[in-house]
Amino acid sequence: MMLVMACIGGKHNIWLVLLAAFVCVSGSWAIFRLFQRAANTTGPEKIGWHFLTATAAGSAIWCTHFIAMLAYDPGAPVAFDAVLTIVSLLVAIGGALVSFVMATSGSSWLTPITGGSLLGVSIAAMHYTGMFAYRVQGIVDWDMTYLVASIVLSVVFSAVSMHLAVNGKFNRRLAAASGVLALAIVSLHFTGMTAFKITPLSTAGAFTDHAALQAMALAIALVGMIVVGTGLVSYLIDDRTRADSYQRLRQMAMNDSLTGLPNRVSFNDRLDREIRAAGNTGKRIALVCIDLDRFKEINDVRGHSSGDEVLRTLALRMSDLLRDGEFVARLGGDEFAAIHHAHSAEALNGFLARIETAMFKPIRIGDFEVTPGASIGVALYPDDADTKEMLINNADLAMYRAKADRTKAVCFYEQGMDETVRARRTLAGELREALDNNELDLHYQVQTAVSTGEVRGYEVLLRWKHPKHGFIPPSEFIPLAEETGLILQLGEWVLRTACAAATSWTPAYKIAVNLSPVQLSHADLPKLIHEILLETQLPASRLELELTESTIIADKVRTLHILRQIKQLGVTIALDDFGTGYSSLETLRSFPFDTIKLDRSFMSEVETSPQAKAIIRAVLALGKSLSIPVLAEGIETQSQLSLLDAEGCDAAQGFYLGRPAPLDQIMISGQISRIEAGIAA
Known part of the structure; x- marks a missing residue:
């Protein structure tokens, strides 16, 4: 044209x-x-x-x-x-x-x-x-x-x-x-x-x-x-600039900025694709939920920079262990998730073993080492779930079961877990309500001198009487409080309430309060103890704090530093459950303990087991050589008490000497009752 x-x-x-x-x-x-x-x-x-x-x-x-x-x-x-x-x-x-x-x-x-x-x-x-x-x-x-x-x-x-x-x-x-x-x-x-x-x-x-x-x-x-x-x-x-920016934004949107691993968005997208593919081919996939055991402690003790370094190290380890058909992502905080094509039980177990090794291998940061550890839950599609939401929920349930069971790091989903975990979550909520509504109570168990029967003090024990289920044992609700972080609030309440109650006692007996590992990992513990002593006007010499060696072993250097700060206040320290777990002479040499508490398991066997009796003698001799008094727990018979007296044990505690009871049941005319040795409470 x-x-x-x-x-x-x-x-x-x-x-x-x-x-x-x-x-x-x-x-x-x-x-x-x-x-x-x-x-x-x-x-x-x-x-x-x-x-x-x-x-x-x-x-x-x-x-x-x-x-x-x-x-x-x-x-x-x-x-x-x-x-x-x-x-x-x-x-x-x-x-x-x-x-x-x-x-x-x-x-x-x-x-x-x-x-x-x-x-x-x-x-x-x-x-x-x-x-x-x-x-x-x-x-x-x-x-x-x-x-x-x-x-x-x-x-x-x-x-x-x-x-x-x-x-x-x-x-x-x-x-x-x-x-x-x-x-x-x-x-x-x-x-x-x-x-x-x-x-x-x-x-x-x-x-x-x-x-x-x-x-x-x-x-x-x-x-x-x-x-x-x-x-x-x-x-x-x-x-081109827009394309590059888009790629960078996509990288930021789909990957975790700290570790470089795929993030929750990428994980959900990948899981959707894997489930669709599995539905079309009839193959199985395993969803693995991973939650670090000691990440909060590492952050609190060593700072967030150390926590970030731990996350980066673990991310690099997991990236290196991946093979074809395997995927790992960071969901946020200390949570990770992995996907594995479960062609066989052997392949899946090998994958889980590689993850477990990566999680439990020590990490050196500067001049110290940490072992983060992890709780790992596994659910299979379509065996355990037929939707993505159900699969994630079931893997979470398995992970929480692994977290509750300290004997194993990996737990597979079982149908009964739904009810169990639901009950635990309900109980955790009710425990928080019990603390807010003053439904918790303190019981006191007497500690006496073995040779004279003179009352030395009382151990403070937390009790919870549920309005529907009755008494909930501490072995059930204390681990739950530690998992949810409620133990810090619980521990502070116990310490403040016990110190306030002991202020009015005549005679002025000591009180012994147990410390949780979570409490001991908190940097402000010495300051909190000092504030409570000032608030309640209880002399520091009347307060004894008990902790187990498993609490110490997690971070010896920091724990020693905190214990020395506490002792500077005038508070005494007792090593609880000695003879079990990590007990060692190095612990007794390094830490300023004022009392060694011999675990009750030895007393239950002392009349039938020569080995138990030999261990008791050895512990008592060790205490004398280190000038540390020994208190034996679990005394239930006169013969056990007589044996301790013959061996030169300093103090004892058990049902034979007095059962744990509320304060009003051990008060007689405004005086703390004296319980003579050999008279059962």
């Missing part, structure tokens, strides 16, 4: 016409690429992209016009007015800028059509301004029919092109909009040139140097394409 119209209204250089067409088509494609970016941005960035688009559009339209003008041979000398020529370029750029802004300024379907119509008017204004800059030695006549037709064609095609650019699928609308815009530019120019009639007055000075003419056209085309190319390169650079 363009070539046909080029033949109307005068001779044209076909090569320059083709060059003009190339500039027009390529420019139109670049214009709508840039326009699409402008339409998808906001704020100052949107204005910037509109300016780039308008500059490229004005340059492409102007270059197309002037190359085509140079292709036209009127048969008479010609020249160009410099001012009007520059004005025509500015008209094209300014009009395009206004039209593009208008086309994206509203949501109505008329908005792009209005903007496109304005673009058509701008193209026509540029063309006819450029024509006024065209100076020819001849008589110029205009065919108004063709002139009006050229403007109408420009407006209609430009409106259609903008409508296509804003609506429809991008790839298709881009090609269609570019083609229609090129048609708008070409139809305007050649229809307008058909309206342009010249009667030469002179042929002298007419263009005869076609090489110079072509060189000028090529220069204009080159400048125009440089301008368009600059805009297009900006688009490509921005597109």
Whole structure:
């Protein structure tokens, strides 16, 4: 069509016409690429992209016009007015800028059509301004029919092109909009040139140097394409920057920033895909939930930077142990999850063994080592669940069972776990309510001198009488309190209540209060004890704190530091359950204990087991050599008490001497009752 119209209204250089067409088509494609970016941005960035688009559009339209003008041979000398020529370029750029802004300024379907119509008017204004800059030695006549037709064609095609650019699928609308815009530019120019009639007055000075003419056209085309190319390169650079930013954002959105492992979003996506695949193939997958055992303690004792280092180390270990079909993610905090294609029990057990090894291998941070440990729960799809939510819930239940059972780190889901865990969660909530509603009580068990029967003091024992279930044993609710973190609040209540009660005792006996490992790991424990002693006015020498060696072994250096702070207050320290667990001479040598409490298990066997009797003698001899008094627990018979007396034991405690009881049951006329040795309470 363009070539046909080029033949109307005068001779044209076909090569320059083709060059003009190339500039027009390529420019139109670049214009709508840039326009699409402008339409998808906001704020100052949107204005910037509109300016780039308008500059490229004005340059492409102007270059197309002037190359085509140079292709036209009127048969008479010609020249160009410099001012009007520059004005025509500015008209094209300014009009395009206004039209593009208008086309994206509203949501109505008329908005792009209005903007496109304005673009058509701008193209026509540029063309006819450029024509006024065209100076020819001849008589110029205009065919108004063709002139009006050229403007109408420009407006209609430009409106259609903008409508296509804003609506429809991008790839298709881009090609269609570019083609229609090129048609708008070409139809305007050649229809307008058909309206342009010249009667030469002179042929002298007419263009005869076609090489110079072509060189000028090529220069204009080159400048125009440089301008368009600059805009297009900006688009490509921005597109790449956006792609890189998207990848970075996706990386941040799908991966944990601390460890680099996939995060919860990635985990859910992967689990969905694995479940769909397993449903189609009939294969099994294992979901493994992992919760660190000592992460809170590491954070509290060593600081969050050490906790972060532990997480990074564990993440690296787990990444290194993965094989084909295995996946691990960090869900948040100290929680991890893994997915394994459970082709066989042997393969699954091998995978779990690798995870367990990674979790329990010591981690060196600076000058100390920590062993984070973990509770690991496993549930199988579709054996244990038929939905993702149920699978996650069941793996969690298995993990909580592993956390409650200190004898094993890995636990598989069993159907009965639902009821058990639900009951434990209910009990945990009720324990919190019991503390808030003052439903807990303290019982006291007497500690006497073995040789004289004189009361030395009382051990404070926490008791909980549930309104429905009756007495809940401490062996059940204390571990639950430790798991939920309630033990800190419970321990503070016990210490404050016991110290306040003991203040009014006559005689002023000592009280012994047990410390949980969780309490001992708390950095503010010495400060809390000091505040309670000041608040209750109980002399520090009347308070004894009991802890087991398993509590100490977790972090000997820090525990020793805390115990020394406590002893500086005047409080005494007792080593509880000695003879079991990690008992060692090194512990007795390193820590400032004031009392050794011999575990009750030895007393239960002393009358039948020579080995138990030998251990008791050894412990008593050890205590004497270190000048540390020994208190034997679990005394239930007179013969046990007599044996301890014969061996030189300092103190004893047990049902034979006195059962744990509330304070009001051991008070006699405002005095703490004296329980003579050999008289059962």
